[in-house]
Every structure is written in C-alpha cells, then in structure tokens.
Amino acid sequence: MARRVRRSGLTMPINTPRFVDRSWTRNCDFLNFDFEDSVPQSQKEYARTLVSHAIEQGLKGGAEITLRINCSYPEADIPAAALPGLSQINFPKAETAEQIRNMDRLITEAERRQGIRPGTIRIGTAIETTLGVANSYEIASASPRIDAFSGGTGYDMSMDMGVEMFVGFDQFVYNRGEGALVAMALGLEYHGSVYMPDTTGDVGNTELTRQRAEANRKAGLRSGSGLHPNTVEPQNIGLTPTPEEVQEAKRILEYFAQLDERSEVEGELDGRTVDKYEAARAAELLEWSELCAQKDAKKAKAQAQARELEAQGNVPS
Amino acid sequence: MKPFVRRSHLIVSALDEMQVNTSWTHHADAVVLDLTDSVPEVDKPRARDGVKAAIPVASRGGAEVFVHINKPLAAADIEASVWPGLNGIVFTGAETATDVEDIAATLETFERSRGIANGVLHMIVMLDSGKGVWNIREIINASPRVCSIGLDEGNLCRHLGIVPNAAFDPFVYAKGRLVIESRAAKRQPVGISHPYGLFPQFDDAEEIHRLALKGKNTGFAGVMCPHPSWVEPCNRALTPTEERLEFYRETRRLFAEGIAKGTAAIPYPGTTMMIDVPVDERARITLEMWERCAARDAEKAEALKRAQAPL
Numbered sequence: 238m239a240r241r242v243r244r245s246g247l248t249m250p251i252n253t254p255r256f257v258d259r260s261w262t263r264n265c266d267f268l269n270f271d272f273e274d275s276v277p278q279s280q281k282e283y284a285r286t287l288v289s290h291a292i293e294q295g296l297k298g299g300a301e302i303t304l305r306i307n308c309s310y311p312e313a314d315i316p317a318a319a320l321p322g323l324s325q326i327n328f329p330k331a332e333t334a335e336q337i338r339n340m341d342r343l344i345t346e347a348e349r350r351q352g353i354r355p356g357t358i359r360i361g362t363a364i365e366t367t368l369g370v371a372n373s374y375e376i377a378s379a380s381p382r383i384d385a386f387s388g389g390t391g392y393d394m395s396m397d398m399g400v401e402m403f404v405g406f407d408q409f410v411y412n413r414g415e416g417a418l419v420a421m422a423l424g425l426e427y428h429g430s431v432y433m434p435d436t437t438g439d440v441g442n443t444e445l446t447r448q449r450a451e452a453n454r455k456a457g458l459r460s461g462s463g464l465h466p467n468t469v470e471p472q473n474i475g476l477t478p479t480p481e482e483v484q485e486a487k488r489i490l491e492y493f494a495q496l497d498e499r500s501e502v503e504g505e506l507d508g509r510t511v512d513k514y515e516a517a518r519a520a521e522l523l524e525w526s527e528l529c530a531q532k533d534a535k536k537a538k539a540q541a542q543a544r545e546l547e548a549q550g551n552v553p554s
Numbered sequence: 555m556k557p558f559v560r561r562s563h564l565i566v567s568a569l570d571e572m573q574v575n576t577s578w579t580h581h582a583d584a585v586v587l588d589l590t591d592s593v594p595e596v597d598k599p600r601a602r603d604g605v606k607a608a609i610p611v612a613s614r615g616g617a618e619v620f621v622h623i624n625k626p627l628a629a630a631d632i633e634a635s636v637w638p639g640l641n642g643i644v645f646t647g648a649e650t651a652t653d654v655e656d657i658a659a660t661l662e663t664f665e666r667s668r669g670i671a672n673g674v675l676h677m678i679v680m681l682d683s684g685k686g687v688w689n690i691r692e693i694i695n696a697s698p699r700v701c702s703i704g705l706d707e708g709n710l711c712r713h714l715g716i717v718p719n720a721a722f723d724p725f726v727y728a729k730g731r732l733v734i735e736s737r738a739a740k741r742q743p744v745g746i747s748h749p750y751g752l753f754p755q756f757d758d759a760e761e762i763h764r765l766a767l768k769g770k771n772t773g774f775a776g777v778m779c780p781h782p783s784w785v786e787p788c789n790r791a792l793t794p795t796e797e798r799l800e801f802y803r804e805t806r807r808l809f810a811e812g813i814a815k816g817t818a819a820i821p822y823p824g825t826t827m828m829i830d831v832p833v834d835e836r837a838r839i840t841l842e843m844w845e846r847c848a849a850r851d852a853e854k855a856e857a858l859k860r861a862q863a864p865l
Binding site: 250253273275276278279280366367368370392395396399400401404406408410411414415438439440441442464 | 772775
C-alpha cells in the first residue's frame, strides 16, 4: 500500500456549509467530514445527502478526503459516504472486530455499486473507550483496509476512564503503548502522538501545536490532525523534515555506503555511531521528505487551479 | 452491576478491638475487617470468631462491610464471615478464573445456608502476581460478583523481585492494564498514585488527597485505606468538586440550546472550548456522579446520627 502523507487534517461537521465550502483553502493534507458527534441527531439524515458536494469542495485543495460515520448507524452511513473521491471512512468508538468486519462488508458492497475499484476505500478506526483498548489487536487486524492505528486518547476515552482531560501528566500512557505495539506488530503506520503537558484544552493553540508536531517528528511520528484551522500550518511545517535534517540524512547514507564498500558494518561520523539502523532511519527520513514535497506540490497545484476558477467567477453552487 | 459509591475502603485488623470499635466513626464508604496479614497465624481462629459481632459495629456509620480473607484459608474465613450485614469479601492473590470461581462457589453456599439473597455478596479482588495481572480479563469476568480490582503493590513487588523505590513507579503498565480492563468490564479499579501504594504515610492529609486525586486521574475509582487518616482526603478526592458543578450545568444548558437550533458544536463563551456530544456527556456523567456521592454521604450522615443518638 502506498504510504500516505497525513500531517494535518481538519474534522468538521458536514452540515456546516461555511466550514465545508472553505475547507479546500485550509491547505490540509486530509479532511475529515463528520456525520458523528458534531452533527445533531435531527440532522443525521440530511447530513447523508451532503457527501458528494463535500468531496468536491475538499478535493479542490488537493486534500485526501475522509469521513467519520456514526458507530450506531453503519448501514445507513456507509452507502451514503462511499462515493468516488473518498479515500477513507473513519469508525469512531471502535470496540470489537465484528464492527470492523461489518464495515468492510458494507464498503465492499458500496464500492461495487458505485464502480469504485475494490479496496480503494480504507478504514480508519478510532479507539475511544476502554473496551476498544482492551480489544485493540482484534480491531486492528479485522480488515486489510486498515493501514494505520493509534492508541486511545482524547475526550471520550477520558470519560470512560473516569479521568479529567488536562491534568499535567499522561493519563493515557498505557493506551499509547498498547496502540503503538499493536500497530508495529501488524505492520501498520502508528498514528500516535507524544505526550505534551497541556492544561488548557485550547484546540487552536498554534504554538503548542507546533511544539507537539516537532516533538512527534523527532520521535519518528508522521501524522497529525486537528479541529481548528490554526493547527494546519504548524503541523505541515512541524512534521516535514527540515533542510538540515535532509542534508544530515544524505551524509549518513553516503557514509554508510562507504562503510559498506570497505566491508564494515558500523563506524563513527562526527562522534555519532552509524550502522544499519541509523542508515535505515536516514533512508526513511529522505523518503518521507520526498513524499511531503510531492504532497505539497499536489496541494499547491490544486489550490491554484481552484483559485483561478474562483477568480473567473466559476464557483460551483 | 448497579452503580455504587465506594471511594474509601478503611482496613482494620479484625483482631484489634479498638480499631474495630472505632471503625464506624471515620466516614468510610466501606470498612474492611482484615483476617490476613494483620492477624498472626495462631490468632486466626480468634479473629474469625469476632467477625460476626464486628460487622454491625463497622456498619454503624453507614459503611458497607467487607472481610479480607486468606486465600489458603478461604473456606474457614468465608464460613466465619458470611452473616447478614456483610457486603462482600476482599480476596488477594487470584491468578486464574478458577481461583475466583472457587471463592464465588463458597460464597454462594453460605449465602444459601445463612439466609442471604443469592448473588448479593461482592468480591474485591487484589492482584499480587505477574500471572494475576496478565490474566486480569479472565479473573474479572469469572464472576459477576467481582466489583472492584486492585493491586497489592507490596506483595506484587515481592513476587516480581522488585525492590520498591519511592522515586519511580514500578507499576505504570500494571496499573494501566488494571484500569483499562476493569473499566472495559464496567468494574471499579481501586488504587492510589505512587509512592503511597508502596510507601503509605499517615500524617499529611493534603499529600494523601493529592495522590488520591492523581490516582483518580489515572482511572481509579476507590482507594484501599490502610489508616483512618486516609478516609477523608480520599472521599474528597473522588467526589466531583462543587465549584465545577455550575460549569457543568451551564455546559448542559448551552448544549441543549445549540441542539434546539440544529447545531451540535457550540463555543463555550469566553473560551476557545467547543461543547459537543462528549463534552455534554462528561457534564452529565459528572453531575450524576456528584448526585450519587451526595446521596451516599447523606445516607452515612443519617446512620451516624442514629448511632450517636442517646438511647
């Protein structure tokens, strides 16, 4: 499966036109249109009619389009969500493997009906309850459509654990560990985040977002997400390797190639040990840097086109 | 299992008359009459003989009463403990589902012979081995009587060859697993934050409160209290604070208003906070928890008043 670049993403209610219609201008790597908690019960049905418009809006910015369904209504939500242009359906509060297998069946059916290449639409699972953490391995291995996994943190999890949200230490340390182990054991991308003290709960804090993104990058983590437009740029920048890091990675690889020519397996470069693990890390960083550059180019091109159309007054209703 | 409020479990030696006779005066949600480590082997029979009379004494302040039984002496300890007024037993050292099933079967036998309704006696299971922590899911689900699960940190250290050190918590993983598995099965994890699980102190109420509160924020719902000085700070730490109640009521009001207008994401005035379903849900849960705590406290206050009234 091709590796995806998902440094930044915004989750927004699909029934709020002022968010959806400007979503392409946010420069996100992905967008997550919501059927779930940000949509009131009375508008669930209406929300299901808005998907093709939302996909069209989001694609104008070159973002990958994902959609969060309700865990209680997969039968109604998935056929409405699985339209051409959608790359992933997110299942919140995942608790059992059976929920995911059911989801996979519904997506397979919808892909057939819509003429979408089988296997295109991936499944994202959000672990948000203690039962979900307990069943992590079964959930993460329930469908080949899953390519990433993360540990259960966040608001719903905190409620189920009976803990407060912003307490100055990591209440979710076990959950993060479990998620990381499951992801690695199954060969999935670990979409986790390092813990950073935050006692505010401010979802639009640019500086904190930047610090967290940089800490994640340095820990080898690659993904982000958010609720507030302020979080997008700090994550795009913070999760992209810096030119210095790219330079350093190239030097390490060159040096390792020289070692290899001399039939040596490790050596020292500027007081730092270089071996196959360091070389693999450097190679991953270069690959990631290249993927980020491709993604940035794709987004820039799409947004330039959309702006031009808008300037010509060619705005879809 | 019906929701219950059991913030503090005050442990007293079943052998120590003074401790037993004052156990009801400390406002504990539960009193645990200990037949294990605080009772020397030779005194076990004498301690057992005292349990029946101790139960109504321990409950005079409205506390629920438990007996901490010895795993190898379970049959005799349970026989001595199952009398009307008992709420359940504490049992340390479960390693498999079978351990729990055996105890549950013995409890059932004595419920029947002593005229106690079937299935009412709870089991608080304390884990003290690597095997027990690893098998926690089967242990919890072995019986609907299992209401709470905790770690016996001292014995767990001994069995794992860990030399306890106040500077770091050896059981970050074990506690995480305990909280997740207990909550996933809708049972109560009990415990306090490091280092008081291994190095309990009795004279600093604020520190007890701080570590109980930190324990609450790792997911614990109750504390095993080795000393009466723990009861008040633990009760306080595990009860929602009054000053947050107004905030939660306002959250619920604003969210209901938003829903009526067709939106489920409402900004909280004066903050960057958004109120959505989970935020509203937390407000509901916290308010309900506060009400349950208040009801429990009123119940205990009433019992205490009756106990202190002149005859």
